[in-house]
Amino acid sequence: MKYYDKLIFELSSEGRQGFSLPQPSYGGTTSDLPENLRRASSVSLPQVSEPDVVRHYTNLSNMNFGVDTGFYPLGSCTMKYNPKINEEVAAMPAFKDIHPLQPSRTIQGVLTIYKELSSSLSAITGMSAFTLNPFAGAHGELTGLMVMRSYHRSRGDFARVKVIVPDSAHGTNPASAAVCGLEVVQVKSTPQGTVDVEDLKPLLDDSVAGMMMTNPNTLGLFEPEIKEIAALVHSCGGLMYYDGANLNPLVGVVRPGDMGFDIMHINLHKTFSTPHGGGGPGSGPVGVTKALEAFLPNPKVVVTPESYLKVYGRSGRPAEDDDMAAGQVSGFMGNFGVILRAYTYILMLGRENVRKVGPLSTLSANYIKESLKDCYHLPIPSVCKHEFVFDGLEDKSTGVTTLDIAKRLLDYGFHAPTIYFPLLFHQSIMIEPTETESKETLDAFIDVMRRIAVEAAENPQTVLDAPHSTPVRRLDETTAARHPILSYKNLIEE
C-alpha cells in the first residue's frame, strides 16, 4: 500500500470537465426559474477530467484493505469471500434499470426473485415468511421490534414496553430497542459466558415485549439453555427475537425457527456473501413465524390465486382495509441490488453445499482457537462456534495491549480482529475466520499471532509502535474528536 495525499478538490482546475452530455434539444434552462428559487451562491465542486478521476480513486483504493486483499478475521462481521458472479447478476440491465413503482405485471422477474429468496431464507432458518425491505442488520432489528410491538398492540396489550437484552449483546440491540420506543432491561451472563437463567427469571412479567438474543452469542458460544429461555419468555407472553449477526455457524445445521424464535433478521452482507462495501449497502431481511406474518411491513409481494405476483401496500396507494402491517421502513422495497447478489449465492450453494457453511466456519474457528490458546488468554475454553474471544496475551507483563496486537497484525498483511468487544473482558480479541479461508491462510495467521506474542515478550517496543509499514501510522484521534474537521471547506480554513 502506498501513501497518496490528495483530495479530489485539490485536483480541481477552473474550466476542466469530466462529463459528456448531449446538447439540449429544446429551448429553456433552469435560469428561467424565478430568481428567488435559484441558487445564489457559487458551486465549489471539483472540476476534473476523467483520467484525473480514475487515477485519484485508483490511488485511494490502493490505501484500502478488503477481503480480496487478504484475511479479514473480524469477529461478528463474517467477512467471507464475495463471489464475482454476484456482481455480474446485479449489474444486468434487466434488473438495474427498473423503476421501483413500475406496474407489477412489468416486473414479474423481479418479484419472482423476492418470492424465491424469501422462501430460500425460510428453508434455511425455519421461519415462515420474510420481508426483504430492511436495509441493514440494525434496520432489521428495528423492523423486527416493530413487528413485535404491533403483535402485542393487535391483542390490545399496550403495557409491554420492555425488551430484555443480554449484557454481551451487540450495541445495536439496545439502540434499536430505544429507537423503537422500548425500554432496555439487561440480563447478566454466567461466568461461562451464556445467559444467566436465574437472573432472567425475575425480569419476566407482563411488561416484557420480548427478548433479543444472538445464538451463538458474541463469545461464539451456543446458548445451552435456549429451550428453557424461550419457554420462559413465551410463558410470560413475550416474543423471542433472534439477532442474525451470528447466523453463519448455524447455516446448514440448526434453524433459529426450530429453537423457539418468533422473529429474526439476517445480514445478507454477512451470511449470504454480499460485499460489505466499506460499510454498506447491506440488507437485513426479517423473518417471522406464521402467526406474525400479517405484521411484516409494507410494501410486500403477494401471490394472487392465478399465481401472479403483485406488490401490495405501496405508499401513496389507498390502504387496504385488512392491513395489519407494522408500517413502512424503506422508501421502496429494500436494497434490491444486494438481494440479487444473495440469491445468486444461494443458487450456487444449493441444498448440498449449504450444509457445509456452518461446519466449515466452526471448524476454522476452533482450529485457530486451539492453535493459539497457549499464548493468548482464552477465558472460556469450551468448543466455540464460528468465532471466539481471547482476553489479550497470556503473558500480561509485557505492557502490550490488544490494540497493539491489532496494529501489529496490519504490518504482517492481515486485517485486525474485532477488538475490545464484547465488553465482558478488558482485552477482548474476537476472531471469526469464516468457511472461505484455506488451511494455509489460517496457518499463516496463526504463525503471525504467535510471532507477535514472542515480539511482545522480547521486543515489545516494535509492537507498541506498530503499525510500521501501512500508508499512515497510528492516528491522533483525540485531536480529531476535540476539534472536528469534517469537510474540505473546514480543512482549508484551518
Place this chain on the structure above:
Amino acid sequence: MAFPYFPHTDEDIRLMMERAGVKSFDELYSDVPEEFIYGKEYDLPSAMSEIQVRQYFEKLAQKNIPLTCFCGAGSYDHYAPSVVPYILSRSEFLTAYTPYQAEISQGTLRYIFEFQSIITELTGLDVANASMYDGPTAAAEAMMMALASAKKKTRILLSRTLLPQVLSVIETYAKYHGVQLGYVETRDGVTDLEALRIHLKAGDVAALMVPQVNRYGIVEDLSGFAEELHQQKALLVTYCDPSTLAVIRTPGEWGADIACGDCQSLGMPMSFGGPYAGFLACRQEYLRKLPGRIVGATVDKDGKRAFVLTLQAREQHIRREKATSNICSNQSLMALYATVYVAVMGPEGLRKVNDISYASAHHLHDALLATGLFKEVFDKPFLKEFVLSTTLDYKTLQQALVSNGFFAALRTEEGYLDFCCTEKRTPEQIDALVSVITSLVNN
C-alpha cells in the same frame, strides 16, 4: 464434492479436526441439543454451475418488461457515466468493511470525507454524515434529530407535499418512537405558510419538514418559513433532491437547520428502489445530534495528513440505548458512487443535467397540454417533474403505454398523472410517448 468458495481438501479437514480435538463435524455441535439439529434435506434447489445461474437469471430477466422511464416520484433515470461503476467495482472498495482500522482504510475514509464535503457544498450547511440508508429513512432520522435538538418541544410538522414514501416511513418511525406528528396542508400545490403559522401558535413545535422540490415536481418557495420557525425556536428541515441543489436555492440559503434526502438522483441506477444512499446535513450547532458515521481529518504519529472515524461516542457501539440512532451499516459504497459522480460532473455538468431535464420536461408538458387531453393542475415553477390531470381512462392509458414500452403517467394518490424527463430522454422518445397517447383518441 468440492465447491469453488470452500478451499478445504479432505486432508485439510482431517488435520484441522485433529488440532481442534474433534473427530467429526457433529462433535463441533455437541453443545447443541440434539432436537435442534436439522436432519432433513433443505428445501432449496440443487447447486447450480455459473453457467446455469446465468441462464436462470436471464430467464427471470425475460419476465420483466423493459420500459423507457418517464416517471420520477423519488427515483430518477439519470445518466451514470461509465467511470462511476468502473471505480465502484474495485474490490479494495467493494470488499472492505467499515473503516475501523484507519491505517489500512485511508481509501474509504478519504472518499467519505469527500462525500461529506460535497453534501455540505450542495446543501450550503456546515456538516454532513457518511450517508444513511435512503432518503425516507434519512428523513425519519432527521425527525428524531430535530426532536432531540429542540428541547421540550414535542411535535414534528410534516408538509403534505412530501413524497408519499417519505411520509409513510416517518409516520412508521414516529408511531414506535413515540413522536407526535402534525401536518401542514397544501395550498395550490405547495406548503401553506399560513397553515404553518396557525400550528406554531401552540408553542409545542420542534420542527417542520418540507420538500424543496415537492411531490408534484414543484420548486417550493420557502420565503418566510425559517423566520417563522426560528421565532418559535423550532427548526426548519428540508427534504431535497441533491442533483437539483446545484441550480435551486439551497437549504442553507433558505435558512434551514437540517437537510436530508436521497442521493439516487446523482446518477444511481433505479435498481427497483435500492441500493441508494440517504444524506443528512446540518448546521454546526446540531453536530452532536447528527446520527451515523462521521469522518474527520487529523494527522498520524509522523505528522502525515490522515482521516479517521470521529465523534464515535455518539454511536450505538459505545452509547448502546443512549445512542443518537441505531444505525451501524450505512450505504458507504453508494456514497462513493455519489462522490465519483459529482467529481465527474462538476458544477457545470450538474447544471447541464438540470438544464437538459428542465427543457425536455417543459417541452413534454407543453406537448401533452397541446393534445387537449390533459389539464394543468398547478401553475407553479417545476424542474424535471410535473403532474397533469386527464379525463382519459387510466387503465386504457397504462395498457397503451406499457405495450409501447413506456413507464409514464404514474397516477398519484390525488388522481393526478406524474411525468418526468431526465437528460436521458431523447426527442424521439418524447415524440413517441406523445403520439402513443394521442393515438388513444384518434383510433
Place this chain on the structure above:
Amino acid sequence: MAKVIEGLLYSESHEWVKVEGEYAFIGISDFAQHSMGALSYVDMPDVDDELEQGEEFGAVESVKAASDLYSPVSGTVVEVNEALEDAPELLNEDAYSNWIIKVKMSDPSQTEGLMDAASYEQMCEE
C-alpha cells in the same frame, strides 16, 4: 493514584460538589477523568434547566467512551463552564479547578447525603 481534595463533597457517580451559600459548583473527580482518558467533549445543559437530584445533566466523552453526568443536588442551572466547550482537556489537566455547572440548589439539605473526601477515597480504593 487519583487525587481527592478535602473540603469538597462527592457522589457515588464520581461528581464533586463545592457549596457556596445556596449555590453548588459541580464537576467530575480526578478519578473519573483518569478512568475516561483524554476527554474530547463535555455535553452540558442549558442555563435555566431544572435538575432533580440524581438526574442526568450531561456527559463526558473520550474517543472510545462516554459517561453520563448525574446531578448530586436538585436545583436550577445558573451557569455552565463555557471554557469546556472548546477545551474539554481542562478536565484532564485539573478536574477540581474546572467546574462543569453551577446550580442554585432548591434543597441544600441534599448535600448531607454526599461523601466527604475520606469516604470517597475509600470508595475509589474499593
